[in-house]
Amino acid sequence: MGNEVGKRERRTVPLAVSAANARALLQQGRLAEARAVGAALAEREPQRAEAWRLLAVSCALAKDFTAALAAFREALRCEPDDPGTLHDYGIALLESGRRAEAVIWLRRAAQARAVAGWFLDLGNALSLTGGLEEAVGHYRSALALQPDMPEALCNLGCTLNALARHAEAVAPLRRATELEPRGVEALTNLGEALRLQGRFEEALALQRRARAPGATVATENNYGNTLVDSGDAEGAVAVFRAALARWPRNFQLRNNLAHALQQLDRLDEAVASYEQALALQPDSAAARHNLGIALLKSGQLGRGWDAYESRLRHAVRLHEPPGVVRWDGSLARPPQRLVLVTEQGLGDAIQFARYGALLRERGITAILQCPLQLTRLLGSAGGYEAVVPHGHEFPREGHAWFPLMSLPRMFGTDLSSVPATVPYLAAEPERVARWREFLDASPSGLRVGIAWQGNPEVEIRWLRGRSPPLAQFRPLAELEGITLISLQAGYGAEQLAQVDFGDRIRVPGEDCDRGSQAFLDTAALLMSLDLVVTSDTALAHLAGALGRPVWVLLHARSDWRWLMGRADSPWYPTMRLFRQRRLGEWEPVFAEVRAALRDAASHAGDVAR
Numbered sequence: 001m002g003n004e005v006g007k008r009e010r011r012t013v014p015l016a017v018s019a020a021n022a023r024a025l026l027q028q029g030r031l032a033e034a035r036a037v038g039a040a041l042a043e044r045e046p047q048r049a050e051a052w053r054l055l056a057v058s059c060a061l062a063k064d065f066t067a068a069l070a071a072f073r074e075a076l077r078c079e080p081d082d083p084g085t086l087h088d089y090g091i092a093l094l095e096s097g098r099r100a101e102a103v104i105w106l107r108r109a110a111q112a113r114a115v116a117g118w119f120l121d122l123g124n125a126l127s128l129t130g131g132l133e134e135a136v137g138h139y140r141s142a143l144a145l146q147p148d149m150p151e152a153l154c155n156l157g158c159t160l161n162a163l164a165r166h167a168e169a170v171a172p173l174r175r176a177t178e179l180e181p182r183g184v185e186a187l188t189n190l191g192e193a194l195r196l197q198g199r200f201e202e203a204l205a206l207q208r209r210a211r212a213p214g215a216t217v218a219t220e221n222n223y224g225n226t227l228v229d230s231g232d233a234e235g236a237v238a239v240f241r242a243a244l245a246r247w248p249r250n251f252q253l254r255n256n257l258a259h260a261l262q263q264l265d266r267l268d269e270a271v272a273s274y275e276q277a278l279a280l281q282p283d284s285a286a287a288r289h290n291l292g293i294a295l296l297k298s299g300q301l302g303r304g305w306d307a308y309e310s311r312l313r314h315a316v317r318l319h320e321p322p323g324v325v326r327w328d329g330s331l332a333r334p335p336q337r338l339v340l341v342t343e344q345g346l347g348d349a350i351q352f353a354r355y356g357a358l359l360r361e362r363g364i365t366a367i368l369q370c371p372l373q374l375t376r377l378l379g380s381a382g383g384y385e386a387v388v389p390h391g392h393e394f395p396r397e398g399h400a401w402f403p404l405m406s407l408p409r410m411f412g413t414d415l416s417s418v419p420a421t422v423p424y425l426a427a428e429p430e431r432v433a434r435w436r437e438f439l440d441a442s443p444s445g446l447r448v449g450i451a452w453q454g455n456p457e458v459e460i461r462w463l464r465g466r467s468p469p470l471a472q473f474r475p476l477a478e479l480e481g482i483t484l485i486s487l488q489a490g491y492g493a494e495q496l497a498q499v500d501f502g503d504r505i506r507v508p509g510e511d512c513d514r515g516s517q518a519f520l521d522t523a524a525l526l527m528s529l530d531l532v533v534t535s536d537t538a539l540a541h542l543a544g545a546l547g548r549p550v551w552v553l554l555h556a557r558s559d560w561r562w563l564m565g566r567a568d569s570p571w572y573p574t575m576r577l578f579r580q581r582r583l584g585e586w587e588p589v590f591a592e593v594r595a596a597l598r599d600a601a602s603h604a605g606d607v608a609r
Contacts, residue, residue, distance in 0.1 A: 356383025453492025544572030
């Protein structure tokens with residue numbers, strides 16, 4: 001009897017009581033005890049989902065994801081559609097690194113029950129898997145249920161930043177900083193959104209607030225980058241060096257230091273810093289690409305072309321001909337027909353189209369694939385069997401493709417061997433005759449074409465400050481014996497109505513270069529002009545490729561192709577370069593141009609002087 005009484009005294013505790021005890025243990029952080037209770041419950045009543053959930057949660061909190069995921073699957077076997085289990089299983093998958101699977105289960109949970117935190121979790125999982133657009137929608141769903149949810153506001157803003165929707169990112173990030181004034185992530189990302197819109201003073205103020213509680217790698221990187229963009233690259237160098245003293249093996253700090261040094265044209269130091277960054281992260285295409293730019297700008301073309309190939313993994317999208325293989329670049333094994341694919345801007349296509357002649361000399365039949373608007377202009381380049389638009393289809397057999405801007409590397413181009421024979425493009429004779437009539441109506445004296453504004457998107461992203469406003473051209477408009485002709489099309493043309501000397505500038509009219517083809521009329525105009533004065537735009541390349549006299553106005557952080565400190569260009573023999581000495585100061589540049597132009601006018605139009 002005694003034994004039977006003993007058994008009755010050890011009768012089991014009801015599941016609800018045991019489950020409550022396990023939850024209490026979890027709340028106290030006593031994970032091992034909670035796990036033991038959960039395991040015992042699951043063993044005793046394997047059809048009860050609650051038992052498996054307790055075991056799963058205790059395992060997940062202890063980072064034993066193998067056991068946690070197995071227990072969650074048992075819970076879902078018992079209750080396949082329980083929203084809470086679906087969500088928690090998704091979170092466990094996410095934390096164990098199985099992100100794509102996590103999205104599936106988190107989406108099911110959010111569809112089953114509208115919970116602000118669950119929409120937030122789903123958005124976070126999608127952000128980690130690259131589903132940024134869908135993530136934005138789920139962050140907004142979370143905020144529809146809970147408008148002042150700081151984490152959802154912050155993550156929405158960060159994701160909009162990642163999608164380059166910086167103006168949209170400002171409102172949620174600003175609200176997040178209002179709710180949590182010391183929230184470093186929201187402050188940092190709001191500063192980043194403002195930086196990428198060029199609102200540097202606001203961005204710097206926010207980033208200083210983010211740094212106040214204590215510097216982190218993220219705060220220092222963002223603060224330094226904003227200093228660079230605002231023109232204070234020296235200050236950025238100091239910030240990055242101080243941060244590297246604390247985090248000497250941080251790749252991003254080292255890479256950003258190199259970029260700041262590059263902006264100061266301290267290229268030897270920049271190259272060394274890029275190489276140190278690459279020692280920390282050898283597979284960084286961005287760092288290797290920027291190393292290539294620094295080397296090219298310093299005139300080290302051999303090493304520069306090699307590193308510049310990383311642009312194809314980092315910054316450049318190519319219109320690869322479908323179904324056509326890429327050529328390996330071996331001159332010993334040329335394809336029957338080589339399709340050269342242009343990349344980047346219109347000026348790049350014009351500059352490197354010259355390599356068709358070198359290919360022809362090697363017996364290679366080349367076809368140039370370029371933007372539609374350049375097909376007729378580049379059709380005048382020597383060396384090509386045909387010039388076709390992107391998207392043109394080619395037979396697979398006998399054809400291979402190659403990036404146009406990889407040809408300098410293939411040919412081993414250095415400063416002494418740049419193929420600089422000009423002209424290598426030609427204007428259409430009938431257009432030349434038509435536009436000569438327009439110019440013959442101008443007063444006597446030098447006829448000078450001018451352009452001032454490049455593509456604003458390029459300037460915001462890469463070459464901020466490269467375009468002087470038209471107002472800076474006033475000293476040229478005031479010269480006697482000079483007629484200015486506007487070659488500005490599209491962006492910036494509205495400035496003609498904003499200056500008080502616009503009536504001194506002749507405008508070709510709306511029919512100039514109207515239609516799907518670019519530069520045909522402009523090229524014809526250039527043939528009858530005495531000189532072109534332009535900022536760093538595609539027009540500079542066009543004038544150089546046509547062999548026309550062209551003066552290029554360069555800001556202090558000029559592009560790599562203009563090298564360092566030179567007044568000439570090895571790429572274009574008829575080109576002269578006028579450089580800013582201090583970032584943003586155009587007045588000394590135009591004073592120098594005015595003096596040179598006045599001198600040319602006094603020497604019967606000799607603009608080569």
